Amino acid sequence: MLAMQIKHTSLVNGSFSAPISPLDRGFAYGDGVFRTIKIINGLPEHWPMHYQTLFADCSAIGIVCPSADTFISDFKKIFDVDEFSAVVKIIVTRGEGERGYNPPAITMPMRVMIKSSMPDYPEVNFSEGVVLHLCDTRITHQPKLAGIKHLNRLDNVLARMEWHDPKVAEGVMLDMEGNVIECTAANIVARYGDTLITPKLDQCGVAGITRKQILAHAKRLELNTAIERMNLKDLHSADEVVICNSLFGAWQVRKLAGQQWAKQSLAEKLRKALHA
Amino acid sequence: MLAMQIKHTSLVNGSFSAPISPLDRGFAYGDGVFRTIKIINGLPEHWPMHYQTLFADCSAIGIVCPSADTFISDFKKIFDVDEFSAVVKIIVTRGEGERGYNPPAITMPMRVMIKSSMPDYPEVNFSEGVVLHLCDTRITHQPKLAGIKHLNRLDNVLARMEWHDPKVAEGVMLDMEGNVIECTAANIVARYGDTLITPKLDQCGVAGITRKQILAHAKRLELNTAIERMNLKDLHSADEVVICNSLFGAWQVRKLAGQQWAKQSLAEKLRKALHA
Numbered sequence: 001m002l003a004m005q006i007k008h009t010s011l012v013n014g015s016f017s018a019p020i021s022p023l024d025r026g027f028a029y030g031d032g033v034f035r036t037i038k039i040i041n042g043l044p045e046h047w048p049m050h051y052q053t054l055f056a057d058c059s060a061i062g063i064v065c066p067s068a069d070t071f072i073s074d075f076k077k078i079f080d081v082d083e084f085s086a087v088v089k090i091i092v093t094r095g096e097g098e099r100g101y102n103p104p105a106i107t108m109p110m111r112v113m114i115k116s117s118m119p120d121y122p123e124v125n126f127s128e129g130v131v132l133h134l135c136d137t138r139i140t141h142q143p144k145l146a147g148i149k150h151l152n153r154l155d156n157v158l159a160r161m162e163w164h165d166p167k168v169a170e171g172v173m174l175d176m177e178g179n180v181i182e183c184t185a186a187n188i189v190a191r192y193g194d195t196l197i198t199p200k201l202d203q204c205g206v207a208g209i210t211r212k213q214i215l216a217h218a219k220r221l222e223l224n225t226a227i228e229r230m231n232l233k234d235l236h237s238a239d240e241v242v243i244c245n246s247l248f249g250a251w252q253v254r255k256l257a258g259q260q261w262a263k264q265s266l267a268e269k270l271r272k273a274l275h276a
Numbered sequence: 277m278l279a280m281q282i283k284h285t286s287l288v289n290g291s292f293s294a295p296i297s298p299l300d301r302g303f304a305y306g307d308g309v310f311r312t313i314k315i316i317n318g319l320p321e322h323w324p325m326h327y328q329t330l331f332a333d334c335s336a337i338g339i340v341c342p343s344a345d346t347f348i349s350d351f352k353k354i355f356d357v358d359e360f361s362a363v364v365k366i367i368v369t370r371g372e373g374e375r376g377y378n379p380p381a382i383t384m385p386m387r388v389m390i391k392s393s394m395p396d397y398p399e400v401n402f403s404e405g406v407v408l409h410l411c412d413t414r415i416t417h418q419p420k421l422a423g424i425k426h427l428n429r430l431d432n433v434l435a436r437m438e439w440h441d442p443k444v445a446e447g448v449m450l451d452m453e454g455n456v457i458e459c460t461a462a463n464i465v466a467r468y469g470d471t472l473i474t475p476k477l478d479q480c481g482v483a484g485i486t487r488k489q490i491l492a493h494a495k496r497l498e499l500n501t502a503i504e505r506m507n508l509k510d511l512h513s514a515d516e517v518v519i520c521n522s523l524f525g526a527w528q529v530r531k532l533a534g535q536q537w538a539k540q541s542l543a544e545k546l547r548k549a550l551h552a
Contacts, residue, residue, distance in 0.1 A: 010298040020296040020303060022286040022388050027296060028367070029429035030306030036375070061430070062437065089375055091304070099312070099365055099392045101429065101436035101460050112298050116375045140416035141452055144434055152428035153305035153377065154337070158420055160377035161338065176417055184377050 026093025030151035033057040042081040129252035130169035135159040147207035186245040187211035190238035217273040302369025306427035309333040318357040405528035406445035411435040423483035462521040463487035466514035493549040
């Protein structure tokens with residue numbers, strides 16, 4: 001038997017030793033939501049916005065989100081105050097249920113908190129920008145789940161399995177109609193002159209909080225914003241393309257499917273704005 | 277704290293006490309597949325076909341399915357030979373992985389076996405037939421996952437949450453284009469004269485083994501078969517509609533979205549054929 005041991009620290013419902021039930025509906029059906037958050041000096045960065053989104057995502061599928069205090073108490077158990085930099089993943093599921101899709105009349109949501117180290121991102125991603133793969137796997141339309149960071153992520157898994165070249169940082173995913181939606185684990189923002197446009201996520205995709213923050217910061221950078229449908233041709237015609245998420249902030253896209261962009265300054269400005 | 281205790285017996289990788297890892301990709305992303313099988317006299321009914329499908333579903337998403345012998349050994353641990361009637365659910369996931377969609381180069385699939393009692397189906401479902409709800413939640417198109425019984429089942433969960441009337445046995449799900457696909461946990465077969473038609477599942481849906489068996493048994497019942505796209509109007513114009521799965525076999529649909537059908541004999545004939 002292969003011994004694969006991945007180092008991690010995790011809490012299940014606030015306990016270091018509680019098990020995940022085989023009857024948990026997160027495990028059975030992906031019936032839950034999650035967040036990935038950067039920890040700086042023992043504290044989750046942008047926590048109020050993360051909690052607000054976690055709460056909204058839970059509500060959208062009828063899960064009663066545990067209180068913010070509950071998570072704060074968990075953070076204190078798992079992170080030292082002098083913990084300089086790490087990542088926390090929070091999963092909230094609908095909890096246990098009998099076999100079958102119908103949830104029990106009363107459910108007890110389960111929460112899992114997993115601590116891991118910050119990914120070892122190449123410095124060049126920040127200083128020079130990144131190369132993207134164009135994914136063959138499309139994102140499925142489901143307006144009832146659009147924008148939500150839920151646990152049904154096989155689209156993203158299949159898309160991420162498409163490339164192995166470590167020099168390719170991310171993959172762009174289109175929907176079935178050819179609209180640009182997002183990367184496997186990041187959102188996309190494109191600049192046209194003095195306007196930032198990010199794809200509409202009303203049919204599918206995850207509306208990340210960094211995307212939301214960038215839209216909010218745009219005015220300070222003297223940029224207008226719009227949320228629109230865009231296809232690959234629209235993306236290619238952008239003056240500048242940036243991808244973003246809660247861990248790396250923002251990276252400029254230098255190359256995607258035959259298109260190249262010269263080095264520019266938007267990603268750096270956005271990173272500064274995000275930490276301001 | 278609410279005490280909800282659901283009675284069940286389960287094995288994780290063949291052990292009654294092994295935990296499910298918080299880093300399991302089945303839990304994190306629904307990165308796995310499953311089967312639900314009827315146990316009769318301690319043995320899984322139609323096991324060779326179930327195993328074949330489990331193996332094919334695993335392969336389709338790049339998971340190496342454990343051997344049939346491994347599951348047989350698990351069955352022996354969890355079921356007594358004189359166990360008259362029960363249900364086993366088998367889940368196979370890609371196993372543990374670091375945070376992020378990219379699976380490790382080498383993964384160790386995890387298997388979970390959960391034993392539960394047979395659902396207490398109303399006798400009238402077999403003798404008279406069933407009433408179906410027409411679901412508002414649509415099934416998402418994903419050709420790369422079409423037909424596979426994978427763990428991304430939020431569509432089915434949301435659809436099943438649409439009705440609470442215990443007299444409604446199942447819900448019909450359409451795709452985004454209005455094609456009839458399946459029920460939340462059953463396939464659909466419609467008879468037009470001497471031809472059985474079941475919806476094409478090349479874009480979405482789960483290709484259950486009972487559907488497959490019914491197509492194979494049709495000739496003996498002097499029925500032709502076809503796999504075609506059908507919309508709700510097509511379904512309504514059927515002479516007879518039957519839903520099927522591995523646990524209840526086949527039930528006649530008597531009522532769906534304003535349409536009613538007189539009691540007929542196909543479901544009973546199919547149930548007999550399935551156990552022959």
